[in-house]
Amino acid sequence: MKKEDVPQDLSSLGKITKEVCYATDKSGKYVTELSKGWDVKITALDTHWEEIEQRIAIAKQKVLNHEASPLLFFMEKNLMDAVLLAGYAGFWKWQVKRHLKPGIFKKLNNKKLQRYAEVFNVTIDDLKNINVHEA
Amino acid sequence: MCMKLNFEHLQSAHCENGVTRSLLKNIGINQITEPLAFGIGSGLFYVYIPLLKINNGPVIAFRPMPGLIFKRTCKALGIPVVRQKFNSKQKAETFLNNCLNNGHPVGCQVGVYYLTYFPKEYRFHFNAHNLIVYGKEDDNYLISDPVMETVTSLNSYELERVRFARGTLSPRGQIYYPQAGAHITEDQIKKAIVSGIKKNVREMLNIPFPFVGVKGIRYTGNKIKQWRNKLGVKQAGLYLAQLVRMQEEIGTGGGGFRYIYAAFLQEAYAYHPIDELLEISKMFTESGDLWRTAAVQAAGIYKGRITSQEDFNIMGNYLIEIADIEYKAFTALKNIKWA
Secondary structure (H helix, E strand, O other): OEHHHOOEOOOOOOOOOOEEEEEEOOOOOEEEEEEOEOHHHHHHHHHHHHHHHHHHHHHHHHHHOOOOOHHHHHHHHOOOOHHHHHHHHOOOHHHHHHHOOHHHHHOOOHHHHHHHHHHHOOOHHHHHHOOOOOO | OEEEOOOOOOOOOOHHHHHHHHHHHHOOOOOOOHHHHHHHOOOOOOEEEEEEEEOOEEEEEOOOOOOHHHHHHHHHOOOOEEEEOOOOHHHHHHHHHHHHHOOOOEEEEEOOOOOOOOOHHHOOOOOOEEEEEEEEEOOEEEEEOOOOOOOEEEEHHHHHHHHOOOOOOOOOOOEEEEOOOOOOOHHHHHHHHHHHHHHHHHHHHOOOOOOEHHHHHHHHHHHHHHHHHHHHHHHHHHHHHHHHHHHHOOOOOOHHHHHHHHHHHHHHHHHOOOHHHHHHHHHHHHHHHHHHHHHHHHHHHHOOOOOOHHHHHHHHHHHHHHHHHHHHHHHHHHOOOOO
């Protein structure tokens, strides 16, 4: 890539920091150049987030339909799967899978709920009522 | 505790190169630029892991395991390294504080998801990021993140959270730094360049799995052609978006890595005046350009602008062409007669 071809499409990262790119100058020698972002990368990220938003919406509906416990919603919201959530909350994967069932979730004591609430940065009430505070 | 080590923040294209370069510079080794660290550390890699999924898409890696570039570069240059992982968060913080008290800025492997100074859109459960801690003021650790233009900070809770991120490649508080006092000669750098290139040639050409190295790139190219029929246009588009994210995202990179490697070969020429190095450098530039062209094609597909089987064939063929170029480039590197 030539130095003058380093893309400068402002990304959300570009507002905070530019990225270093290696590119060639007129004599063909490699130099560094700062980039604000690249449209192709921005849309790849956007595409990914659209998919995540969809998964969250589906999860939310499942919770409202009592097909899943609120954990599913927060799990998707935090881009986690059962293994990862188990790792953060200090449970086994099979325990998390059980807790994803609404009936079993309702019977969880506050101590266990608190472990989940901490992972998601919410209160126990928020966890039960799927309240989200956007940080 | 309030202390700030004398440390110069340097921005880099790739986090681990940056950490390596900065930590070495901090102990008085100024010759190792980012491309040299990348090349001596054999930073080019490729693997497409079949059957496994991450973020509901294919697992594709453009780099060796986190920590390897630092480890190999220091080893090749004969610099002793201190490296530690922890089971206890308490011990991990005590160790960090001791390092700082003894005057060592340290590299830390961290997860990106809870990294508060990154924009939300970039925060995934990705555990192979590296940063440097170079001091502490009250409860705030002073951070030099090589992909950022300026220094930043994390409070002790935030730092603990990213050092103990969970999931694939969890860092487990991993800390590392090169020991001071080493002095390296030009001759050592010359030897390190040769061993770094040889190792990279082996990793890209000689690993006997069809989905690793140059073969892996060709394998992915062939797979992509089947994605449309197998997964449907929408899912196949998401897969390609994932490929591009893995390829071009900060700290990782397919296209970007080729340019750094091309820059490395130019710098290697200054130590080993062998004309082939400059020619092969151009081949990696060509490959990097083609990775970027492929990303543009992928973007056309995941934006839904072009979605025919022919478009997927073109996409797959770009990767096959890249594999051909890189096969030639690495074979040429393999055949160099080092003085």
